[in-house]
Amino acid sequence: MAEIRVAIAGVGNCASAIVQGVHYYTSSDEAGLAYPDISGYKPKDIKFVAAFDISEDKVGKDLSEAIFARPNNTVKICDVPKMGVEVKKGPVLDGIGKYLKKVVRVSKEKEVDVARELEDSGAEILVNYLPVGSTKATEFYANEALKANVAFINAIPVFIASNKTWASKFEKKELPVAGDDVMSQVGATVVHKTLVRMFVDRGAKVDETYQLNIGGDTDFLNMLEESRLKDKRESKTSAVRAMSPYEVPTRIGPSDYVPFLENDKICYIWLKGRYFGGVPVTLDLKLHVVDAFDSAGVMVDAIRGTKLALERNIHGSLKSLSAYCFKHPPVQMPYQEAKSRFEEFIQGKRED
Numbered sequence: 001m002a003e004i005r006v007a008i009a010g011v012g013n014c015a016s017a018i019v020q021g022v023h024y025y026t027s028s029d030e031a032g033l034a035y036p037d038i039s040g041y042k043p044k045d046i047k048f049v050a051a052f053d054i055s056e057d058k059v060g061k062d063l064s065e066a067i068f069a070r071p072n073n074t075v076k077i078c079d080v081p082k083m084g085v086e087v088k089k090g091p092v093l094d095g096i097g098k099y100l101k102k103v104v105r106v107s108k109e110k111e112v113d114v115a116r117e118l119e120d121s122g123a124e125i126l127v128n129y130l131p132v133g134s135t136k137a138t139e140f141y142a143n144e145a146l147k148a149n150v151a152f153i154n155a156i157p158v159f160i161a162s163n164k165t166w167a168s169k170f171e172k173k174e175l176p177v178a179g180d181d182v183m184s185q186v187g188a189t190v191v192h193k194t195l196v197r198m199f200v201d202r203g204a205k206v207d208e209t210y211q212l213n214i215g216g217d218t219d220f221l222n223m224l225e226e227s228r229l230k231d232k233r234e235s236k237t238s239a240v241r242a243m244s245p246y247e248v249p250t251r252i253g254p255s256d257y258v259p260f261l262e263n264d265k266i267c268y269i270w271l272k273g274r275y276f277g278g279v280p281v282t283l284d285l286k287l288h289v290v291d292a293f294d295s296a297g298v299m300v301d302a303i304r305g306t307k308l309a310l311e312r313n314i315h316g317s318l319k320s321l322s323a324y325c326f327k328h329p330p331v332q333m334p335y336q337e338a339k340s341r342f343e344e345f346i347q348g349k350r351e352d
Contacts, residue, residue: 002045003045003046003047004041004045004046004047004124004125004303004304004307005047005049005121005122005123005124005125006046006047006048006049006123006124006125006126006127006303007048007049007050007051007052007117007118007121007123007125007126007127007150008048008050008051008052008063008126008127008129009051009052009090009126009127009128009129009130009137009141010052010053010095010128010129010130010131011051011052011053011055011058011063011066011067011069011072011087011129012072012129012131012218012219012292013072013073013074013217013218013219013263013291013292014129014155014182014292014295014296014299015051015067015129016067016068016072016074016292017074017292017293017295017296018127018296018299018300019048019063019064019067019080019083020067020076020077020078020080021043021077021293021296021297021300022043022044022046022048022300023078023080023081024077024078025042025043025044026044032297033297033300034185034297034298034301035301035304035346038301038304038305038308038346039304039308039346039347039348041304041307041308043300043304045304046300046303046304048063048083048085049085049121049122049123050085050088050117050118050121050123051063051066051085051086051087051088052087052088052089052090052112052114052117052141053066053087053088053089053090053107054089054090054091054092054095054096054104054106054107055069055104055105055106055107056105056106056107056108057069057070057105058087058107059087059088059089059107059109060086060087060107060109061086061087062082062083062084062085062086062087063083063085063086063087064080064081064082064083064085065082066087067080070103071103071104071217071218073216073217073262073263074217074262074263074290074291074292074293075263075290075293077293088112088117089107089109089110089111089112090111090112090114090137090140090141091111091114091137091140092106092137093134093136093137093140094133094134094135094136094137095130095131095134095137096131097131097133097222097225097228098225099221099222099224099225100131100218100221100222103218103221104218114140114141114144114148115144115147115148116148118144118145118148118150119148119149123148123150124150124151124307124310125150125151125152125153125303125306125307125310126141126144126145126148126150126151126152126153127153127155127299127303128141128142128152128153128154128155128156128160128179129155129156130156131156131218131219131222131228132156132157132219132222132223132228132229132231132232133158133222133223133225133227133228133229133231133232134156134158135158135231138154138156138158138160139158139160139166142154142160142166142169142177145175146169146170146173146175149173149175150175151170151175151176151177151178151306151309151310152170152175152177152178152179153177153178153179153299153302153303153306154177154178154179154180154181154326155179155181155182155295155299156180156181156182157180157181157231157232157234157235157236157327157328158180158231159179159180159231159328160177160179160180161177161178161179161180161317161318161322161326161329161330162179162180162317162322162328162329162330167316167317167330168316170315170316170317171315171316171317173315174313174315175310175315176306176309176310176314176315176316176317176318177316177317177318178302178305178306178317178318178321178322178325178326179322179326179328179329180235180322180326180327180328180329181231181232181235181236181326181327181328182295182298182299182302182325182326182327183239183295183298183324183325183326183327184289184291184294184295184297184298185294185295185297185298186287186289186294187267187287187289187294187295188211188213188236188265188267188269188287189211189236189239189240189252189327190335191267191269191285191287192209192211192239192240192252192269193239193240193242193243193334193335194335195269195271195283195285196209196240196243196244196248196271197243197244197334197335199271199273200243200244200245202275203275203276204273204274204275204281205273205274205275206244206248206271206272206273207248207249207272207273207274208248208249208250208271208272209240209248209249209250209251209269209270209271209272210250210251210252210268210269210270211236211240211251211252211253211267211268211269211270212253212255212267212268213253213254213255213265213266213267213268214254214255214256214257214258214261214265214266215254215257215258215261215263215264215265215266215291216257216258216259216260216261216262216263216264217261217262217263217291217292219291220254220256220257220258220265221257223254223257224257229253229254231328232253232254233252233253234328235327235328236252236253236327237250237252237253238327238328238332239327239328239332240252242332243334263290263291263292264288264289264290264291265288265289265290265291265294266286266287266288267286267287267288267289268284268285268286269283269284269285269286269287270282270283270284270285271283298325299325301324301325301342302321302325302326304346305318305321305325305342305345305346306318306321308345308346308348309321312348312351314351314352317329317330318345318352319331319352320338320341320342320344320345320350320352321342321345321352323337323338323341323342324338324339324341324342325342
């Protein structure tokens with residue numbers, strides 16, 4: 001099969017996980033992959049050809065080194081050989097909040113022409129891994145993808161694929177766009193969605209629910225800034241609320257930054273409801289994951305699915321792919337429906 005040429009905006013923990021993971025699966029078994037093969041494409045067919053960041057500790061380095069530079073703190077699962085991909089400096093815009101300024105030194109290098117870099121690298125897909133709250137920066141990179149005729153995958157909670165105006169821009173350029181806000185493989189939101197749907201499907205009434213998350217990476221540090229959280233809260237909350245035909249009082253979002261947890265994420269999910277005879281039932285769950293690797297398992301599927309869309313000349317928002325891989329897709333679906341429609345898409349049984 002042909003390679004899938006991918007560029008990355010934001011060389012943080014999530015970028016580290018997916019770069020490591022792609023290399024890991026060149027020689028390891030297929031454990032941990034939902035889809036080892038997607039229409040002939042395997043994770044090892046993903047080739048990273050360009051990368052952008054603003055950190056002094058990452059700009060100018062080979063991508064294989066930059067993914068391990070501080071403040072990245074996710075686990076190391078393998079050594080990554082030199083890739084010949086230099087991390088270039090992108091614009092800062094709103095990509096760094098007041099808390100990140102304390103731990104990220106902005107590079108003094110000159111900003112590059114991102115669209116030109118994408119064209120020169122031969123990138124087919126640009127993945128957006130910027131920090132939460134980077135609205136202007138995300139829109140900048142989406143626009144650069146349009147200029148360079150490159151597909152766009154938005155892994156963060158800024159609404160691009162689910163925004164009709166942006167979706168129309170990609171449609172007009174005959175390019176696919178997927179997003180928004182990646183749904184982890186075994187993450188808080190997919191578990192929460194599944195539990196609420198299970199209550200509803202089994203005839204139990206959900207009266208109240210919350211999801212609280214803590215972690216120790218720069219994502220959680222950045223999210224101490226409440227003003228950057230509006231889209232994040234909406235993304236996670238809308239994904240869960242869509243599982244119930246009636247309104248449920250819901251509170252979801254990051255709760256605190258605990259530095260020694262590093263890239264570990266701990267999630268607490270609580271549901272209160274009633275089943276037969278109005279008898280009360282309460283569910284209390286704790287989930288502990290390595291956050292960056294939890295999302296990487298889904299992103300390798302999103303990348304391969306987007307490659308198929310490019311090959312099949314499918315434009316605009318990828319609805320079934322986005323419903324399966326992201327928290328805030330253009331169309332919300334229960335997990336099993338999204339999975340079924342995604343499989344039909346990758347098998348070529350549906351256009352979207």
